[in-house]
Amino acid sequence: MAKITYVEFSGTEHTVDVADGLTVMEGARDNNIPGIEADCGGACACSTCHVYVDAAWVEKLPSMDDMEEDMLDFAFEPDMARSRLTCQLKVSAELDGLKVFMPEKQI
Template identity: 65%
Template sequence: MAKITYIEHDGTSHTIDCENGMTVMEGAIKNSIPGIDADCGGACACATCHVYVDGAWKDKTGSAEQMEEDMLDFAFDVRDGSRLSCQIKVSDEVDGLVVRLPEKQF
C-alpha cells in the first residue's frame, strides 16, 4: 500500500491509499480524483491521465517508454516530468509520491 497525493492545477490536494500493483491512474479513478479522465481505461492510448512527476521521484517511477512518449505528444503542456499515470505502477517504493495535474483544456 502506498500513499499517493494528487494536486489539481488550482492547488487542491487529494491524498489516497493505493494498493500495490495498481497504477497511479487506477487509484485516481477508484477515488474519483478530478482531472484524471483515463478515457482509454489505462491502455496508454489517449493521454487523458497526464500528470507531472517531480524529478526527485524519477528513479522510483521509472522513465516513459516509447509508446508513452508517443502518447505524450498529444498531451497539453508537456514538461520535464510529464508522465501518463496509467504507466506508473504503485509499490512500496512510491509511497509518498506527489503528482501534479495539468490545467484542463476543453
C-alpha cells in the first residue's frame, strides 16, 4: 500500500492509500478524486489521466514506454520532463509518498 497525494489544479490536495497492484489512475478513480477522467479505463488509449509528477519523483518512476509517450502528445500542455499517464504507473511500496499534480483540464 502506498500513500499517494493528488493535487487538483486549484491546489486542493487529496492524500489516499492505494493498494499495491492498482495504478495511480485507479487510486484516483476509486477515491473519487476530481481531475483524472480516465476515459479509456486504463488502456493507454487516451490522455485523460495525464498528470505532472512532482519533480522529486521524476527519476524514481519507471521509464515510460513508446505508447505512453505517443499518448502524451494528445495531453493538455504536456511537460515531457514531468508528464505521465497515471494508468501506466503501477502502485507498489516504492511509490509511497508520490505526489502528482493535475493539469488545468484533460482532453
